[in-house]
Amino acid sequence: MSSLWSSDTQWSLLLPVLLALVLTTVIGLEREAGAKSAGLRTHTLVGVGAAVFMLVSKYGFDDLLGTDHVALDPSRIGAQIVSGIGFIGAGLIFVRQDAVRGLTTAATIWLAAGIGTACGAGLPVLAVAATAGHFVVTRGLLPLARATQRRRRDPPVLHLRYADGQGILRTVVQLCTRRGWAVQDLEIARESTADTAAVTLRLTGRGDLTALATELSEIDGVRSARTGHEDTFEEE
Template sequence: MTWYEILFRLGVALIIGLIIGFEREHHHRPAGMKTHIMVCMGAAIISIIQILISEETIAKIAEDPSLSEALKVDMGRLGAQVVSGIGFLGAGTILQYRGSIKGLTSAATLWLTACIGLAAGMGYYFLAIGAFVIVMVVLVSLRVLQSREFRRSEVVFDIDIQDKKTAVDNIEYYCNNHGIKISDITVEKSGKGDDNEIYHCFCKMKLPRAFSPDNVIKDLIREEGIVHIAEFSE
């Protein structure tokens, strides 16, 4: 395998991981561009290492046929470890809130990104690009369909706030002005922050059809006392 081919395969993995990660980060999911790039490229590197090991083993056997019984190559061993090992990273994106399990789509996307990286590293470009296209169609088109037809009336937001009273008052004021009903809100200390105490807030809102979670996030992040906000979802 030439250095040009190695760099090309890593480039394919980089681009695929970047685009998938951008889609996830754009919608405020736990794993974003950097994570997906690292996962996809890491899997591709493992595939390339496996190929290089195989080529080196074959070359040594060609030089000395007596080594054929001593040297064995399992082309799928390293890749199998990636597929199973990525589960630990994916588990970090799964959260539970009052009986609801969130983050499964993010975990599955990380796992699938690793599989695509393996395919790119092995040189199966048609498989890698085909899988990538299908993934993007699923993530984008189904999101549009859900937002238009099957969007849940209630959305949970994960919010980090300073100055508890001011932030909560601003959230309630915003919701009242935009016809958004707050069905549940819980605030607890997060342990973050040095000078100013950071509170962790879970806020369940019932959104009008004209509003999307992204609209709420873009508006509330500008309010005083709100440090970070994201949709608590898959």
């Protein structure tokens, strides 16, 4: 009669699970401190679960290896962790007012799964190094990212005054698109008179902004077109 248990070394298999528990708990604490959508429990459960799945993939069928005509791939379950964790990551990403949120948290969940998988695969050095890499990226690179944002050039801005009620704004947007610009944001700055609209267009692209302003100023109904920074209109 065959043994009920797949492996006789099950107690030793708890060590990789324990390591995954410790490492992903550390990551979860860092995420919890930042009040992220996925915190301590989520990261820890993902890491431990990945380690368990990997151990099952490696050792869960040891009792069948001696059976004739049975060949097993120890990576088959581990490969599914990578694709399966995408469902959790997708649930953490959402869009609010055209801004994407949760990408970093989803990536951290993905990393936690990778750390758990490394623990289950018997690669503790890799798992510890990946955990250290998490803190290098999320904490060490944060000042660099902020410095980069401070040095980033302001987006090109176009100030327009035009006769209201004549469909000119639609023509302006179409011309911007043809000239290699995309309107990232549009806001009404001030209405100087009852029949005049004043708007600010924030653009993205690589076209010639000065040439665009010159061409826009030649459109019938456009009373002024100028480039500048994100400031408000001043009465001319």
